[in-house]
Amino acid sequence: MFKHILVPTDGSPLSQDAVIRAVAFAREAGARLSFCHVEPPMPTSFGSLAGITSATIEQEFHAKVDGRAQDILQAAEQVAAEAGVPCARVLLVRSKPHEAIIEAATTQGCDLIFMASHGRRGVTALLLGSETQKVLTHSKIPVLVYR
Template identity: 60%
Template sequence: MFKHILVPTDGSDLSQQAVDRAIAFAVETGARLTFFNAEPAFPAMYYGTGAIFDASMPRRFHDEVDSVGQAILAKAAAQAQAGGVACDTLALASDSPYEAIIEAAGRCACDLIFMASHGRRGIDALLLGSETQKVLTHSSIPVLVYR
């Protein structure tokens, strides 16, 4: 069946529940997991006349975002290892999380993406759209959605 499963996680409650279920699924199927975190890229900003730009700001932004993402991934990996499941972790910076998820699945040669049904709620989800829906629409490999 499935041998290598990508599990995107952002640390939210529903995402954590999906991690728990993905680990149980991997135990049942004998699959290995790759936990993935799509880190936001440094936002492109317009700096008008007289604006002061700190050249170290992009590096500090990346370091902070990476630190949070690595903590999320480390927690998921520790859970998988405690459950006897082989796993890896991967983080990519991207303005488009769904594209990063699909890219990560391809890079890791995954045969399934196992993800939470949603992360945002309310007006944010309405305006920004569902990353899960976009993955479902654009992925060339199966996607299992945890609700």
């Protein structure tokens, strides 16, 4: 039924569990995976000191963020490789992760988004919302939420 599944991952324990479940799901379905990680852009306040932009600060920020993202994606790829499931990686820098996830699913030609629910509750959920909820609300591609 599903042939290409996008799996957003942020490296959190629940997201890592979702990666494991998505790999098992893809293996049973005979599908391939694209693991997606979305990083925020560098905050503008980090890029300037007293109004002077520092290329060094920007380079260090991007190196650290990219290194962390690559580690997260490599860990997901390892799980897929051990299960014999073909996969690819997608790394995006966007201020709105839900938009990046939907964009990645569309551009990669995915027919399912398989993602974790981080289960924010109370005031935090009310104020911040949930990226999973935003993907569910805006995606035209089916979304399977692992909890």
